[in-house]
Amino acid sequence: xxxxxxxxxxxxxxxxxxxxxxxxxxxxxxxxxxxxxxxxxxxxxxxxxxxxxxxxxxxxxxxxxxxxxxxxxxxxxxxxxxxxxxxxxxxxxxxxxxxxxxxxxxxxxxxxxxxxxxxxxxxxxxxxxxxxxxxxxxxxxxxxxxxxxxxxxxxxxxxxxxxxxxxxxxxxxxxxxxxxxxxxxxxxxxxxxxxxxxxxxxxxxxxxxxxxxxxxxxxxxxxxxxxxxxxxxxxxxxxxxxxxxxxxxxxxxxxxxxxxxxxxxxxxxxxxxxxxxxxxxxxxxxxxxxxxxxxxxxxxxxxxxxxxxxxxxxxxxxxxxxxxxxxxxxxxxxxxxxxxxxxxxxxxxxxxxxxxxxxxxxxxxxxxxxxxxxxxxxxxxxxxxxxxxxxxxxxxxxxxxxxxxxxxxxxxxxxxxxxxxxxxxxxxxxxxxxxxxxxxxxxxxxxxxxxxxxxxxxxxxxxxxxxxx
Amino acid sequence: xxxxxxxxxxxxxxxxxxxxxxxxxxxxxxxxxxxxxxxxxxxxxxxxxxxxxxxxxxxxxxxxxxxxxxxxxxxxxxxxxxxxxxxxxxxxxxxxxxxxxxxxxxxxxxxxxxxxxxxxxxxxxxxxxxxxxxxxxxxxxxxxxxxxxxxxxxxxxxxxxxxxxxxxxxxxxxxxxxxxxxxxxxxxxxxxxxxxxxxxxxxxxxxxxxxxxxxxxxxxxxxxxxxxxxxxxxxxxxxxxxxxxxxxx
Amino acid sequence: xxxxxxxxxxxxxxxxxxxxxxxxxxxxxxxxxxxxxxxxxxxxxxxxxxxxxxxxxxxxxxxxxxxxxxxxxxxxxxxxxxxxxxxxxxxxxxxxxxxxxxxxxxxxxxxxxxxxxxxxxxxxxxxxxxxxxxxxxxxxxxxxxxxxxxxxxxxxxxxxxxxxxxxxxxx
Numbered sequence: 001x002x003x004x005x006x007x008x009x010x011x012x013x014x015x016x017x018x019x020x021x022x023x024x025x026x027x028x029x030x031x032x033x034x035x036x037x038x039x040x041x042x043x044x045x046x047x048x049x050x051x052x053x054x055x056x057x058x059x060x061x062x063x064x065x066x067x068x069x070x071x072x073x074x075x076x077x078x079x080x081x082x083x084x085x086x087x088x089x090x091x092x093x094x095x096x097x098x099x100x101x102x103x104x105x106x107x108x109x110x111x112x113x114x115x116x117x118x119x120x121x122x123x124x125x126x127x128x129x130x131x132x133x134x135x136x137x138x139x140x141x142x143x144x145x146x147x148x149x150x151x152x153x154x155x156x157x158x159x160x161x162x163x164x165x166x167x168x169x170x171x172x173x174x175x176x177x178x179x180x181x182x183x184x185x186x187x188x189x190x191x192x193x194x195x196x197x198x199x200x201x202x203x204x205x206x207x208x209x210x211x212x213x214x215x216x217x218x219x220x221x222x223x224x225x226x227x228x229x230x231x232x233x234x235x236x237x238x239x240x241x242x243x244x245x246x247x248x249x250x251x252x253x254x255x256x257x258x259x260x261x262x263x264x265x266x267x268x269x270x271x272x273x274x275x276x277x278x279x280x281x282x283x284x285x286x287x288x289x290x291x292x293x294x295x296x297x298x299x300x301x302x303x304x305x306x307x308x309x310x311x312x313x314x315x316x317x318x319x320x321x322x323x324x325x326x327x328x329x330x331x332x333x334x335x336x337x338x339x340x341x342x343x344x345x346x347x348x349x350x351x352x353x354x355x356x357x358x359x360x361x362x363x364x365x366x367x368x369x370x371x372x373x374x375x376x377x378x379x380x381x382x383x384x385x386x387x388x389x390x391x392x393x394x395x396x397x398x399x400x401x402x403x404x405x406x407x408x409x410x411x412x413x414x415x416x417x418x419x420x421x422x423x424x425x426x427x428x429x430x431x432x433x434x435x436x437x438x439x440x441x442x443x444x445x446x447x448x449x450x451x452x453x454x455x456x457x458x459x460x461x462x463x464x465x466x467x468x469x
Numbered sequence: 470x471x472x473x474x475x476x477x478x479x480x481x482x483x484x485x486x487x488x489x490x491x492x493x494x495x496x497x498x499x500x501x502x503x504x505x506x507x508x509x510x511x512x513x514x515x516x517x518x519x520x521x522x523x524x525x526x527x528x529x530x531x532x533x534x535x536x537x538x539x540x541x542x543x544x545x546x547x548x549x550x551x552x553x554x555x556x557x558x559x560x561x562x563x564x565x566x567x568x569x570x571x572x573x574x575x576x577x578x579x580x581x582x583x584x585x586x587x588x589x590x591x592x593x594x595x596x597x598x599x600x601x602x603x604x605x606x607x608x609x610x611x612x613x614x615x616x617x618x619x620x621x622x623x624x625x626x627x628x629x630x631x632x633x634x635x636x637x638x639x640x641x642x643x644x645x646x647x648x649x650x651x652x653x654x655x656x657x658x659x660x661x662x663x664x665x666x667x668x669x670x671x672x673x674x675x676x677x678x679x680x681x682x683x684x685x686x687x688x689x690x691x692x693x694x695x696x697x698x699x700x701x702x703x704x705x706x707x708x709x710x711x712x713x714x715x716x717x718x
Numbered sequence: 719x720x721x722x723x724x725x726x727x728x729x730x731x732x733x734x735x736x737x738x739x740x741x742x743x744x745x746x747x748x749x750x751x752x753x754x755x756x757x758x759x760x761x762x763x764x765x766x767x768x769x770x771x772x773x774x775x776x777x778x779x780x781x782x783x784x785x786x787x788x789x790x791x792x793x794x795x796x797x798x799x800x801x802x803x804x805x806x807x808x809x810x811x812x813x814x815x816x817x818x819x820x821x822x823x824x825x826x827x828x829x830x831x832x833x834x835x836x837x838x839x840x841x842x843x844x845x846x847x848x849x850x851x852x853x854x855x856x857x858x859x860x861x862x863x864x865x866x867x868x869x870x871x872x873x874x875x876x877x878x879x880x881x882x883x884x885x886x887x888x889x
Contacts, residue, residue, distance in 0.1 A: 383826040401808040410831040423541035425571040439561025
């Protein structure tokens, strides 16, 4: 349980997550986007013809696509005022000692050295669209594991890169996937060779620092046959009054018998638009797990997807959302079964309070030929007051008679009888409330690494203060 | 003293308890018996402080402090414990964490007990009650049989050491061995451990095999119709609840 | 006494207001190339109401169903207890189901939920019938008829029940 008194935690949070460094940015393409700016980006990054063509083609697609007609309200995003490429430090470091001091302070505040000390394999950290600090331990190098920032990976491993880039999420997928394909910078590129199982989670931290800064990292994870990896992504951003756009693309390829778990804890400040496309393609007997925790941002639209293309492939999504004042978290999942005996489980837990809005948006699609496929969805929502709103929009498509789809959803408030029972043991109403809500999201939190689980419970407790009626 | 003084309680526009009076001193064991629907569970819920039960008149006080307007947790902190007839499941909430939090609320003013220290305390108490350690690792009341849930209520009671405890049909649904263990715990708590005063609601006479009640009440249609020493229990079991005047047994 | 209403799937879009305790029952038996495309909005209009919605579909041949069901609980509709249950039985490789049971809840003192199952007849049930000498086709017939009958039995109002019986018994 909590080890700090509540009052301390609040100040700590603002200090820990709400700051920004006043660093002069070395390269900044200015506001707005056009073909010239894209060419400039290619020059700054030393991108060759292949990548340049991809970016320009994607830009055309971006211009031709409309904003989605469903989901959250994106009408207030001013795409012309965003700075699409900013670089803060020219050199990419491999050693902690080489990282510039101001940037180091940021990382210290984010707790990276601690994490490094503990048990992480390597830390890849992004700052202002570029990966400044990147460290890969020799141990992993020896095993043939590639853990680079995406830009460097393209330079070093072009064939591998071209084999997978855009294969899960093509530019044509949606407007923001096209945008990302045009201006992407940074992100992680991970390749795990056949049979290699990484038992320690790999992590990334990144943050938006500049006003109107867009974040367009592109992450690719390739788990070759029989391998296994757990990747964790936790991000924060300082609080600003004008809007920030975060539009990442994550593509995960799970080859035969491989296993990937991708955990995201998102706690963006409440001026950020978080529009992310995450997709995984899973082959025979492979397993893919998305663990998605959404706490911050003004608007999030994120539907981690899994395409089960090989027989007996299995996909799981654990999704959590906590929306407070002025937040709309529209999250969910997409599962597509196109092979026999595939299985999927989606568990979604959401809480809304203080006028916040959570929406679960899901799609389970069983295509013809996916004989014996099984899918199970459980969405539970808690709505804590009468000014908040929760929605559930689960679409289920079944085109294969031997398949089974089961779906259940509930919406309720904190159970009065449970509250009374806990209070009858001396717990205050706040404590009882907090405990019940922690218990509500426990199925998701129990799959987070311990330090994140504790942080999550703490954040929930903080968030719950003042929400007891 | 836990004093219930001329308590009249209404729920959903119906008068359920009428002028109920009883009082329990520290270390005393009082027994309440009555047919189904007589108002026993209403009395328990009113003492707990659950909503939907309006005290129309009368007072509940614990060691001189008036409980009528106090919240459920305030009453608990003053030293009142209730072992419920049908304990609730609270999913996702670990039993250990919950009980440690409750314990620290009651006793942790100067020093909060760490998880390790609490585990020692809990393990000892559960051993006494012959409760398997495995049950301690479950979520609160999750996947437990009716009998196991009741034992866990008693475990909570032994850890929280209340001044007054109300046991609502703690012996129904338990086998002889489990009953023995629970009544021994009650005896220990009422004497050497804490001098806890008990109000035990039961249908069965086997309580007499283990405890020496100081007082017995009979409730019927919301009113206390009879009271006396422990012999009253034998009479009820012989003649039932049919009569309500002492002389007509 | 609860009020019972039969859902009409022939309408492409409809609003069904809920202002008293009600049980809605909808049944679709799809044969040949029949299909339904229907969007139904259940809107709670009075606090404290209990609404149960049962939708069952059994798809033979190349029949299809595209269903959007939304339960909308506006602010102020406290103590609403609304539950939607959809069950689709697919009996042919050419049948197709697209169902979106949605919930839009703007009031917290409520209990709402829905459950959906899309599947073929339970193989264990089929085997049990076969163990009594019934063949595959007959077993499926029995199960299908049982599915339809149990749906009709959800209605406790005899007059309304008769409507469904006329339409679907021996369908």
